[in-house]
Amino acid sequence: MAYQAQLDDGRTLTLEQHGEQTLISVEQQGQAQASGTTTGTWTAPPQVHRLQDRFVVELRTNPPVYFALYGNQVQSLGEAPDLGKHGAVELKAVPDGQGMKPMEPMTPMKPMKPL
Numbered sequence: 001m002a003y004q005a006q007l008d009d010g011r012t013l014t015l016e017q018h019g020e021q022t023l024i025s026v027e028q029q030g031q032a033q034a035s036g037t038t039t040g041t042w043t044a045p046p047q048v049h050r051l052q053d054r055f056v057v058e059l060r061t062n063p064p065v066y067f068a069l070y071g072n073q074v075q076s077l078g079e080a081p082d083l084g085k086h087g088a089v090e091l092k093a094v095p096d097g098q099g100m101k102p103m104e105p106m107t108p109m110k111p112m113k114p115l
Helices: none
Strands: 002-006 012-018 021-028 031-038 047-050 055-059 065-070 073-077 087-089 092-094
Touching (some): 021 065
Antiparallel strands (some): 002 012, 002 092, 012 021, 047 087, 065 073
């Protein structure tokens, strides 16, 4: 299962779990950036919090893992930020594969005709 949030600045955040791996992708105006990392298995759906200058992704693993989202950059946080008074961003469940997709393979070039 994957989760997606529409951030208030027009970006789309997608969180997908593939086994022990988590893929975090951010898309804005057709351009996407993705980051994959080993987080362990989610024990509950993730949460996204809006702080003053960034968004924080909380992955509910054992122990929990946190990422900060600055623009289109994703940064791992070494410890849990203070999330108590900050608003949560609505995440909706979406089918897997809604995040950044791999490029299609290029079609081979036709051989050149002799001169």
